[in-house]
């Protein structure tokens with residue numbers, strides 16, 4: 454993924470006529486913090502925080518707990534964060550953190566100890582005006598609340614602006630849980646407006662009906678009645694119905710820990726994840742994991758639009774293949790920016806000692822997303838480049854102002 458991110462930056466930098474030195478400056482990582490966290494009982498994990506750039510504001514980015522977390526992945530995600538914040542006009546920098554642990558192998562006391570030790574080790578390098586971490590894959594408000602408490606104990610900071618993604622009762626923002634899915638839906642709707650497709654009936658399939666994917670579908674069912682959800686997957690299987698699926702029903706099924714492989718309803722078929730990707734739909738929404746579309750499966754893709762809600766879900770080879778074919782790809786750094794936008798709104802609320810109503814948060818989110826999608830479309834049209842190149846060009850313009 455790191456190579457893909459770097460080549461996106463190089464390509465966009467060249468389009469803007471930047472020198473090699475200027476491009477290298479954009480790629481360069483400011484600081485890397487690598488350490489081990491030991492929980493005893495032979496449980497020791499590699500921990501990371503990569504701070505890519507604070508040119509536009511304090512470093513900002515999630516913390517991932519996953520056995521496959523490694524330094525290159527954290528570097529790629531930290532770099533993407535800087536470009537994401539810049540592409541949507543936020544005064545924030547980019548960072549990412551991770552621990553190579555699987556929370557499923559830890560009991561609750563161990564998970565708390567791991568989280569607190571991570572915050573303790575990083576405390577000198579983070580803070581409301583320095584670096585503000587957030588949740589990511591396998592981390593949640595409870596974990597962030599432990600980290601905030603550890604940070605407070607060490608520094609006396611009571612603003613709670615040291616982390617975002619806190620629980621709502623502990624300074625978290627309303628609307629944060631839905632923000633990434635909502636933002637993706639708003640950005641895609643805005644793109645359709647620009648291309649004159651807003652009134653068209655569309656079918657879509659969604660890979661990864663988790664937090665982001667489910668909010669995208671549930672909100673789309675309310676606000677975009679012309680978009681018909683025909684397939685959705687979890688990590689094991691997908692459900693499909695040519696006449697349409699009810700997003701709210703799927704959402705409540707998944708919240709009760711149901712598996713799509715066991716889903717039973719008349720007219721709904723269980724299919725594989727590969728079959729979902731190859732469906733003849735108008736739109737494929739990717740909300741699961743990085744490199745989901747790659748050399749091995751890209752030839753099967755029939756969708757006309759791809760919405761990248763996961764980070765880096767289309768490999769470079771897949772992107773080149775699809776772009777040549779005319780597939781329109783709404784790129785991750787704009788499509789999934791809703792989460793970091795509401796994180797920024799959470800920081801503002803914490804610093805001002807305020808707690809905004811959900812409607813205000815959603816309105817602000819919409820304002821940022823619509824503006825970013827408009828800017829994206831303008832650059833695509835003016836420079837005759839893909840939306841992804843346009844997103845990186847817009848980001849670089851902000852980063853080199």
Ligand code: NAD
Nearest residue numbers: 633661662663664665687688740741742762763764789792
């Ligand atoms: P999640 O864990 O809630 O959901 C992920 C979903 O993908 C689950 O339904 C899971 O079963 C499914 N999945 C996992 N492996 C799969 C596979 N091989 N094939 C098909 N489905 C698979 O995570 P989330 O918070 O919804 O995040 C989804 C993606 O969006 C991640 O890549 C994350 O980095 C990215 N993202 C999330 C946010 C956010 O605010 N949560 C913000 C920006 C980007």
